[in-house]
Amino acid sequence: MLNYLWFFLAALFEIFGCYAFWMWLRQGKSALWILPALISLTLFALLLTKVEATYAGRAYAAYGGIYIIASIGWLAVVERVRPLGSDWLGLGLCVIGASVILFGPRFANS
Numbered sequence: 001m002l003n004y005l006w007f008f009l010a011a012l013f014e015i016f017g018c019y020a021f022w023m024w025l026r027q028g029k030s031a032l033w034i035l036p037a038l039i040s041l042t043l044f045a046l047l048l049t050k051v052e053a054t055y056a057g058r059a060y061a062a063y064g065g066i067y068i069i070a071s072i073g074w075l076a077v078v079e080r081v082r083p084l085g086s087d088w089l090g091l092g093l094c095v096i097g098a099s100v101i102l103f104g105p106r107f108a109n110s
Contacts, residue, residue, distance in 0.1 A: 009047050014041065016036075021033070063098075065097060
């Protein structure tokens, strides 16, 4: 269960870091946005190493589903854009896929 906490925190830092670059490069904001972007992306990478997984690739793949949940939440809360039905459908499919990746090895060893 602690894995999900690390995944969600990592997702928030990754999204903020990328958003800060977006603000600078796409919205014409100050280059000072680079500093919090770099700090945030560094924290993202460090938090992802906290995940209990035998292989990094499997942890990153499972993280993808959590990232998508956080991204749709960011869209709704920070950017104030209502997610579409296709956003919700895609989110659901990705979470199912991420769950299979994360829990699949446990089922294979049964």
